[in-house]
Amino acid sequence: MTDAPNEGDLTEQELTDVELLVVGAGPGGLCAAIEAVRAGVDVVVLDDNPRPGGQIYRQMPASFTREGGARRGSAHDEGARQGFGHGASTRSGKKVRAGQALLDEARAAGVVVSSGSTAWAMFDPGVLEVVTGDRNHRVRAQRLVLATGAYDRPVPLPGWTLPGVFTVGGAQGLLKSQRLLVGQRVLVAGVGPLLLVVAGQLAEAGAEIVAVVEPVSRLDTLGLLPALLREWRITREGLGHRWSLARRRVPWLGRSMLVRVEGEENVERAVVADVDSDWQVVPDSTRTFEVDAVCLGYGLVPSVELATICGCPLRFAPETRSWVPARGADLQSGAPGAPGIFVVGDCAGILGAQAAAVEGRIAGLTIARDLKRLEPARADRLLQPYLERRAELERFGHALHRAFELRPGLTSLAEADTVVCRCEEVTLAEVDEAIDEGADTPGQLKAWTRAGMGSCQGRMCASFLMERLASRLGRSLEEVGYLRTGAPAKPIISLESVSRQ
Amino acid sequence: MRRGDPVRLTCDGESVEAYEGETVASALLASGRRRLRTSPRRGDPRGLFCVMGVCFDCVMTIDGQAGLRACVTQVHDGMSVETGVSEHHD
Numbered sequence: 001m002t003d004a005p006n007e008g009d010l011t012e013q014e015l016t017d018v019e020l021l022v023v024g025a026g027p028g029g030l031c032a033a034i035e036a037v038r039a040g041v042d043v044v045v046l047d048d049n050p051r052p053g054g055q056i057y058r059q060m061p062a063s064f065t066r067e068g069g070a071r072r073g074s075a076h077d078e079g080a081r082q083g084f085g086h087g088a089s090t091r092s093g094k095k096v097r098a099g100q101a102l103l104d105e106a107r108a109a110g111v112v113v114s115s116g117s118t119a120w121a122m123f124d125p126g127v128l129e130v131v132t133g134d135r136n137h138r139v140r141a142q143r144l145v146l147a148t149g150a151y152d153r154p155v156p157l158p159g160w161t162l163p164g165v166f167t168v169g170g171a172q173g174l175l176k177s178q179r180l181l182v183g184q185r186v187l188v189a190g191v192g193p194l195l196l197v198v199a200g201q202l203a204e205a206g207a208e209i210v211a212v213v214e215p216v217s218r219l220d221t222l223g224l225l226p227a228l229l230r231e232w233r234i235t236r237e238g239l240g241h242r243w244s245l246a247r248r249r250v251p252w253l254g255r256s257m258l259v260r261v262e263g264e265e266n267v268e269r270a271v272v273a274d275v276d277s278d279w280q281v282v283p284d285s286t287r288t289f290e291v292d293a294v295c296l297g298y299g300l301v302p303s304v305e306l307a308t309i310c311g312c313p314l315r316f317a318p319e320t321r322s323w324v325p326a327r328g329a330d331l332q333s334g335a336p337g338a339p340g341i342f343v344v345g346d347c348a349g350i351l352g353a354q355a356a357a358v359e360g361r362i363a364g365l366t367i368a369r370d371l372k373r374l375e376p377a378r379a380d381r382l383l384q385p386y387l388e389r390r391a392e393l394e395r396f397g398h399a400l401h402r403a404f405e406l407r408p409g410l411t412s413l414a415e416a417d418t419v420v421c422r423c424e425e426v427t428l429a430e431v432d433e434a435i436d437e438g439a440d441t442p443g444q445l446k447a448w449t450r451a452g453m454g455s456c457q458g459r460m461c462a463s464f465l466m467e468r469l470a471s472r473l474g475r476s477l478e479e480v481g482y483l484r485t486g487a488p489a490k491p492i493i494s495l496e497s498v499s500r501q
Numbered sequence: 502m503r504r505g506d507p508v509r510l511t512c513d514g515e516s517v518e519a520y521e522g523e524t525v526a527s528a529l530l531a532s533g534r535r536r537l538r539t540s541p542r543r544g545d546p547r548g549l550f551c552v553m554g555v556c557f558d559c560v561m562t563i564d565g566q567a568g569l570r571a572c573v574t575q576v577h578d579g580m581s582v583e584t585g586v587s588e589h590h591d
Contacts, residue, residue: 163548
């Protein structure tokens with residue numbers, strides 16, 4: 001990493017003052033902006049993707065248009081291989097309509113999103129450094145809403161760095177925003193609600209799903225039934241995909257895990273084994289599938305990098321085995337010496353898109369009340385149903401987490417020669433050696449082995465490093481702590497040009 | 502659904518058809534190219550993983566600039582892309 005640019009260069013730049021700065025234009029950020037703009041607050045929304053919607057409502061590029069029929073006569077349209085020729089299914093259509101409804105509401109309310117903008121640091125309290133293109137801007141906000149979302153939990157296993165191994169989030173994003181399939185013969189492995197949704201979407205788009213592989217048993221998920229029925233509007237999408245997989249006779253292998261991916265230049269084979277209730281591999285139980293793509297989906301990790309840079313204290317969230325910003329009931333973080341920072345959506349705990357939307361509205365209304373654009377009595381009346389709904393969704397989310405709790409065998413898949421830090425190519429053997437020689441925090445592992453020092457800033461390895469430390473040292477996950485990251489919140493390639501200005 | 506206007510890129514000197522609005526990653530994947538780079542330390546083949554700009558596995562040399570993520574870089578007509586040993590430099 002280069003050094004941060006000379007602070008003198010930046011602090012001489014002009015400040016833009018806003019009342020509310022929202023980082024992230026997924027459901028959380030958009031809903032916060034909608035409520036605040038409606039109340040007359042001056043709001044700026046930043047998003048680092050080309051179009052708003054976050055991950056769940058990823059949009060196609062503006063130059064793709066919805067018309068009948070796919071483009072013919074190119075690699076893009078060869079049968080089902082990489083195309084998506086036959087229109088969205090009803091279920092995917094519903095999600096697209098939900099996303100469109102939110103985007104329409106935001107537009108109607110007058111929300112303006114600055115796309116392609118990355119908030120990367122906070123050097124002075126309340127002032128965010130933002131890069132758009134190759135220019136840095138400084139934005140001073142009275143209130144901040146962080147809605148930075150989450151990313152797929154990376155699970156190291158032999159062969160996982162081969163081209164053709166994707167996260168389920170990545171496979172879904174590619175399908176939604178580029179109308180491409182990750183492969184023709186796909187094995188989907190992981191746990192949790194997103195797994196079946198993505199497997200279903202891939203199947204409906206024409207991929208052959210050779211198997212869906214999950215370490216839970218059917219019995220494990222039975223206890224979820226009451227919760228699933230209560231939130232039937234949310235769960236019916238997943239059930240619909242489950243049905244479309246069953247209709248296509250896609251094998252669902254329970255009590256099984258993907259243990260190895262093989263191939264020379266690309267994925268060619270996926271090796272699956274039986275596991276016990278702790279997800280430990282049962283010896284001599286493997287079977288091999290010929291595939292050209294593998295999708296891994298073992299839950300999501302909150303993106304807390306910007307929150308920590310802004311000074312938000314973190315707390316350990318056992319239900320997702322991750323660290324999240326601590327918040328009060330009004331979703332405000334306890335960041336000392338910084339203006340009201342609200343943290344909403346998946347970056348504060350994995351509760352899904354509906355919860356993110358509700359939290360966004362809570363934050364937006366609360367901020368409008370704080371800034372005296374809404375009378376307290378009126379604000380409280382508007383907040384009440386959202387607070388209740390949030391509590392319901394939190395209970396639902398926790399029930400899902402309990403049912404799909406990650407078990408120890410997940411972090412026993414990596415072998416000595418398996419790369420566990422993808423960026424710096426550090427193997428499990430090197431990590432274990434460092435632990436045995438005395439490294440007992442993620443930070444020490446990073447200093448010792450370079451794991452976590454690469455371009456991804458530890459996003460792809462920190463979770464595993466924490467789990468490995470805990471298991472090898474016999475300590476709790478909370479005790480080993482997390483990998484501290486500083487600015488930039490995300491690597492800014494154009495930062496060099498910024499510092500030269 | 503229709504993609505944008507057709508554009509042409511070259512990948513390691515070979516012509517690749519693509520469409521406006523696509524990312525480099527999509528264009529290469531659609532043309533059957535999965536290996537996007539070689540890892541510097543172990544010489545392993547690498548390609549797409551997260552497809553959302555956070556893993557930095559898909560970094561390639563694009564129009565002469567090394568270390569750009571293929572999954573967040575939009576194609577344009579005449580773009581040149583190279584595989585090979587590549588890593589992201591801040």
